[in-house]
Amino acid sequence: MSEVTEEKTHYTESELKEFEEIINKKLAATYNEVNFIRETLSRKNDNGTDNTAVGSKTLEDGADVREKEQLSQSAARLQKFATQLEAALIRIKNGTYGICKDTGKLIPKERLRAVPHTQQTIEAKLSSK
Numbered sequence: 001m002s003e004v005t006e007e008k009t010h011y012t013e014s015e016l017k018e019f020e021e022i023i024n025k026k027l028a029a030t031y032n033e034v035n036f037i038r039e040t041l042s043r044k045n046d047n048g049t050d051n052t053a054v055g056s057k058t059l060e061d062g063a064d065v066r067e068k069e070q071l072s073q074s075a076a077r078l079q080k081f082a083t084q085l086e087a088a089l090i091r092i093k094n095g096t097y098g099i100c101k102d103t104g105k106l107i108p109k110e111r112l113r114a115v116p117h118t119q120q121t122i123e124a125k126l127s128s129k
Helices: 013-045 058-094 109-114 122-127
Strands: none
Touching: 013 058, 013 109
């Protein structure tokens, strides 16, 4: 008698609930960070009254421009991450979460806990590079 162990093809409701909680926490933190960056950028655009000194401050202006660009890039990356997390929540709702888009196999829990928005097993990701 050979024992056949059926390979799991979907996560259970309770497992999906755990992933949903992880994603919602990451999403909230991401939105907080995006809002903080936006507030910082809007304050940087508001010179207020402390910029009344006569004279050229081109070095400071250049540093300000570079910092604004870096903050804008960070906000864009975070927004993309938030979009990926939201898509993961949709996959939870429609029953496709945790299934590798390339192999159709279940993505290991450890990988989903570390990268909850992933759609690939590590093997599929490495082979697609």
